[in-house]
Amino acid sequence: MEKLIVKNLSKEFTVHTRGGLKINGYDNINFELNRGEFLSLFGPSGLGKSSVLKALFRTYTTTGGEILFYKEDGGSIDIASASESEILGLRKSSIGYVSQFLQVLPRISAVDIVAQPLIEKGESESVAQIKAKEMLSFLNIKEELFDISPLTFSGGEQQRVNIAKGIIAPKPLLLLDEPTASLDSKNTNKVIDKLLEIKKQGVSMVGIFHDVDCMKRISDKVFDMKEKKYANNY
Numbered sequence: 001m002e003k004l005i006v007k008n009l010s011k012e013f014t015v016h017t018r019g020g021l022k023i024n025g026y027d028n029i030n031f032e033l034n035r036g037e038f039l040s041l042f043g044p045s046g047l048g049k050s051s052v053l054k055a056l057f058r059t060y061t062t063t064g065g066e067i068l069f070y071k072e073d074g075g076s077i078d079i080a081s082a083s084e085s086e087i088l089g090l091r092k093s094s095i096g097y098v099s100q101f102l103q104v105l106p107r108i109s110a111v112d113i114v115a116q117p118l119i120e121k122g123e124s125e126s127v128a129q130i131k132a133k134e135m136l137s138f139l140n141i142k143e144e145l146f147d148i149s150p151l152t153f154s155g156g157e158q159q160r161v162n163i164a165k166g167i168i169a170p171k172p173l174l175l176l177d178e179p180t181a182s183l184d185s186k187n188t189n190k191v192i193d194k195l196l197e198i199k200k201q202g203v204s205m206v207g208i209f210h211d212v213d214c215m216k217r218i219s220d221k222v223f224d225m226k227e228k229k230y231a232n233n234y
């Protein structure tokens with residue numbers, strides 16, 4: 001990704017089970033992200049941070065505005081108005097999304113879950129396994145847990161498996177919704193170290209953090225969802 005430009009983005013939710021009740025999600029969102037930059041969405045609960053992130057991945061549609069994704073080859077695509085098949089293609093090649101909670105199928109081991117994105121990228125099974133184990137060890141997952149399903153892991157362990165899976169073969173744009181919410185400070189720092197590393201490699205990221213220190217360490221820009229502008233002091 002060369003650049004992402006979000007222009008006048010707005011969302012009004014319509015709740016069909018309540019006779020079409022309208023709920024304001026967010027409006028007047030404008031920001032830009034360059035290659036290798038980290039932008040944080042900042043503001044109190046309920047202001048639409050997660051909803052904006054979902055709009056960038058197009059899990060949610062929008063009611064107004066544009067999300068212009070400029071590719072490295074010069075082409076561009078408006079995520080807000082692109083067709084479903086264009087979106088599927090763009091996600092496959094270019095956009096990763098790390099949700100707050102791990103969603104996995106039962107009976108697949110932690111290592112296999114983390115190795116999967118590497119295998120999809122063409123890495124051999126054996127190399128992918130080695131790299132997945134390295135990533136899990138780096139994030140302080142005990143070796144005895146590697147071969148079991150993370151469904152019985154603690155909240156923080158599950159979150160680390162989720163992050164490991166999200167960043168082991170990062171796509172050019174990575175979206176992170178509170179990736180460190182259930183982690184202690186030591187593991188939070190480990191995750192931030194990894195994010196800084198992939199940022200240096202040119203991965204662009206949009207993230208949400210509860211912890212302001214964390215946000216300061218990683219962010220190049222902070223968009224204040226309340227003031228509807230970049231924050232200078234945060």
Ligand SMILES: Nc1ncnc2c1ncn2[C@@H]1O[C@H](COP(=O)(O)OP(=O)(O)OP(=O)(O)O)[C@@H](O)[C@H]1O
Pocket residue numbers: 013014015023024025044045046047048049050051052
């Ligand atoms: N699918 C939906 N249908 C209806 N309303 C929704 C939907 N998703 C989100 N909302 C509403 O949009 C608003 C913004 O929600 P969102 O989850 O984006 O906030 P947030 O800034 O991420 O908050 P938090 O910091 O608590 O995670 C809320 O009022 C929420 O109730």
Ligand SMILES: [Mg+2]
Pocket residue numbers: 049050051
């Ligand atoms: Mg949220």
